[in-house]
Amino acid sequence: MKSAVETLSPTRAKLTVEVPFEELKPSLDAAYKKIAQQINVPGFRRGKVPAMVIDRQVGRGVVLDEAINETLPKKYIEALQENNLEPLAQPEIEVTRLEDNEVLEFTAEVDIKPEFELPDYDGLEAEVEDTEVTDEDLEEQIKALRERFGTLNTVERAAADGDYVTIDLKASQDGEVVDGAEAAGMSYQVGRGGMLDGLDEALLGLSAGESTTFSSELVGGDLVGQAVEVEVTVSQVQEQELPEFDDEFAQLASEFDTAEEFTADVRERLGRGKRLEQAAAARDAVLEVLLDKVTIPLPETLVTEELNSRRENIEQQLMMAGLTMEKYLEDEKQTVEEFESDLDRRVRDAITAQFILDEVAKKEEFGVDQQELSEHLVRRAQQSGQDPQEFANHMFEHNHIPELVQEILRGKALSVIVESATVKDASGNVVELKNLRPDGTIGDPEAEAAEADADEAAADEVDADEAGTDEVAADKA
Template identity: 35%
Template sequence: VDSTVETLDGDRVRLSVAVDADEFEVAVDAAFRRIGQGLRLPGFRPGKAPRRVLEARIGLEAGRQEALEHALPDYYGRALVHHEVDAIGRPEIRITGGADSGSVTFDAVIPVRPRLSISGHRNLRLEIMSPEVSNEEVEAQVDALRSQLATLEAVERPVAQGDLVTIDVEGVCGGEPVPGLTATEYLYEVGSGTVTPDLDDYLNGASVGDDLEFEADHRDGEGRVSFSVSVKAVQTRLLPELDDELAAEVSQFSTAEALVSDLRDRIGHAKRHQVGMLARDAAARAVADLVTIEVPPDLVESEIDERIRDLDARLRSQGLDLERYLEATDREPDEIREEFREAAEVAARVDLGLRAVAYVEYLDENDGRLDSYLDAMAVQTGLDVEEVRARLADSGRMLEVRADVSKRAALEWLLDSADIVDEAGNPVDRELLEPPEPVIPEEVVAVDETDGVDPDNNGGTGVDREDGEPAGDEEEDA
């Protein structure tokens, strides 16, 4: 297979691919074998009729057409890998020669990831949560422990946030009681919003004996619900004082002082552990805001596809799959895609922004970073580093790995050059910003050597045939 690449306007490239007659003849032979499996011819068992008999029956053109549909994705994928084309969508393929005989030639026009310029990234100010522990945070943890031993006391006053009220509640929709929204002597915590958030608004300030009538949206989005609520009793929680006795009862510490000290240490450890992640998230959001171009729709759709694959993988780990999940939740695939769209667009902007920073700061030209990454990958997989390199190159994933390494370097560059402060404007200790250990995606090295380019990443084929027939559904064989 010979191929050339040409850059076009609008973030597209054209691959021109030529397959010599002998190589394509191998694909034609395989095509006739597949066709023969589905034909019943007198005197031959299924799949055993020789090619000459099949040609006489259905014609050479049918075999070549089947070969084109089946083999074209592989030819396209090999050219894509050879030229390291950063495709972000499906190609438009047009056969330019050889549909009937001889060598086969075709053009593939492919949308590619845009390379953009960026400015403003050298003077970022990133604000993150302070790693210091506040007294309020410690008190909140203490109150959570105190609430384990809380008692309830009836009060004769209007309802306030956090009170526990005993109510009779009835929710009616379309003249019928709504299951789960009708109960008597129901103990409800004001502010929890578990029945409907509107209930909290009506209960606040109400008194025992009050009857409340209001309407609210159905929690399942099925219209409006008419609520009738009677307030029967109001209680408040009484929290015990923090003393040595309580500390011993709710923890392994014998004194309140030791318990509070331990809580402060635990909160501080957790917050310090989050600093690096929070700073990197802030840097990613900041660089996304610097991307001023309209994100290519193909790139957003690719990000959505990736999220759906991740969701399906998580569901399968729980014994489900995406199809059964959609049935159980009564949702359509398009609804899931729309839920992911906003986050996918942000992720696409982060991707473009980090690539731009890597380019303008020459971070994508450092082979040492790539070598270190491949060394780590080799250690994790138990393979020789040259074997790792060869597998990635053969599968077309080396481009993806190079990009990941460059984007990681760009993110660390942004952190090094940014002014990172807490909510009060105090500088954050940079020793807390150590980069995380690299995580090598298992799928990057779990490469079947018989596979070519991942069709999910690079699209299938939409072939414009000379006879005007639409593309087949064979792209999964790429």
């Protein structure tokens, strides 16, 4: 086999592959055997029909097509390896020459991973904002704790902001009730938002037994986004009574004896959370510094596919949250153009980062062993709320293991980059970056220690035989 590559652009190549007919013969023989099993010819047993008879009965062209369809994928892979090309998508293949008993020639156009010079990633410097637990943060957290232990008391007055009401809802359009747009006996906190536009305003001032109608838009169903008239009826108004934050409450809600000790613990936990947020921001800041060091041409087809995928995910999440895209953009104070521009930038940065991390993983010669893969499977399953074994089975059955291996390798590459960096906050203090997980997320050392045994037990349940231990352990980026 001979192959040649033509560079169409920094991210697209055209392979021309010439296959001598003798290399096509095994696939040709297999095609004859397959067709012989499929046809009935008087005088011959099924599967024993000679090649010359098959040529006469079904035609030589049919046999050649079958053989070529089997040969092309193999020869395409060989040509990629021969020319050190890394494809990013399915190729566009065309048979350009076929001379029976002589030669087969085909071309393959495909998006490829661009070549670039890996920038120096050791000892990067970045800056993030200071982290501080304010009195407002503390008060908000304590209020949330008190609300968990609060009691609801029925009141004989109009609903006010923060009250809990029991309501019936009914949406109508053109005088007819919308199918599926009714709810009865629903509990709702006035002022909470996130349900129907105009609901909170309509509820203010309503007492038990009173109704009102307001205009809104449906947030789900076949008529999502369409204007409707909504009738809301209040059947009960309840006021939440919060317990005092004192020693008695501390003993009820925690392991501490005094409110002072409980407050100190809350402040510490808030601080820990903010430090983890800061570490995550530091990780992103380091990666941004690295991205600024290199310009990598990106395949537009890959960018478009990722844009469409992310846009679809956002729309699904908004629908589940009962929001339309218009409402989301209004809340975020963004125009459609600003949203699309920001999404495009984030997608391009993400793809560029993947290319860089892949190269770092190669340079560092990282590998992935069976234990690392099992732990990653468990973590991914937990993130998606699935059973680890069922998640693992799905990944194996649909051949997603190489993608998970690549995720781990990229996480290792990111760890090397971030942990060698120096990141300071605005006050000049160095940010601790030693808690980066292999998947690129920031971990809490105390929580990591508590979860270690559970993760290990779950990982042991994942069937190691399916993972192909030896192959995965030898896998490189």
